[in-house]
Amino acid sequence: xxxxxxxxxxxxxxxxxxxxxxxxxxxxxxxxxxxxxxxxxxxxxxxxxxxxxxxxxxxxxxxxxxxxxxxxxxxxxxxxxxxxxxxxxxxxxxxxxxxxxxxxxxxxxxxxxxxxxxxxxxxxxxxxxxxxxxxxxxxxxxxxxxxxxxxxxxxxxxxxxxxxxxxxxxxxxxxxxxxxxxxxxxxxxxxxxxxxx
Numbered sequence: 184x185x186x187x188x189x190x191x192x193x194x195x196x197x198x199x200x201x202x203x204x205x206x207x208x209x210x211x212x213x214x215x216x217x218x219x220x221x222x223x224x225x226x227x228x229x230x231x232x233x234x235x236x237x238x239x240x241x242x243x244x245x246x247x248x249x250x251x252x253x254x255x256x257x258x259x260x261x262x263x264x265x266x267x268x269x270x271x272x273x274x275x276x277x278x279x280x281x282x283x284x285x286x287x288x289x290x291x292x293x294x295x296x297x298x299x300x301x302x303x304x305x306x307x308x309x310x311x312x313x314x315x316x317x318x319x320x321x322x323x324x325x326x327x328x329x330x331x332x333x334x335x336x337x338x339x340x341x342x343x344x345x346x347x348x349x350x351x352x353x354x355x356x357x358x359x360x361x362x363x364x365x366x367x368x369x370x371x372x373x374x375x376x377x378x379x380x
């Protein structure tokens with residue numbers, strides 16, 4: 184997985200500005216913000232690929248934006264014994280998903296039947312289902328909203344889509360979430376307030 188910094192994501196947005204992708208990832212990011220409380224955003228992948236990198240970016244966005252509901256719970260298929268609490272949430276957590284919580288499924292490859300079964304259960308208990316996928320009609324059929332990045336997408340990768348979505352999730356709908364403003368806030372936290380000349 185290639186790591187992208189904020190400047191790289193801004194460059195990618197600029198390159199995609201004439202396509203539907205920027206607006207679509209912003210809409211999807213706004214859906215992530217509808218989760219009611221911290222810990223209620225459940226992020227799960229397939230047994231083979233855990234979306235820990237995306238979960239880390241969402242956690243950063245929650246801190247930078249002050250939107251606590253974006254602080255994710257990474258749901259893992261097989262957490263190792265003795266894992267830290269934030270890495271020890273097992274797949275059974277999906278069964279406890281309720282109205283006001285969001286199950287965010289991140290699966291570049293086709294979702295296996297056990298994952299689809301759990302997604303269906305969470306939907307029946309009232310959780311909002313969102314999917315970032317590679318074009319899986321079964322998963323998309325269960326989702327309230329899905330953003331598909333087909334394997335033949337030439338403009339950007341599945342990894343890049345994750346970065347666009349996580350950054351969009353942290354944008355304030357009131358201010359438009361201008362990247363320059365967010366970078367300035369981050370710099371101020373690191374170096375202290377800017378003193379005028």
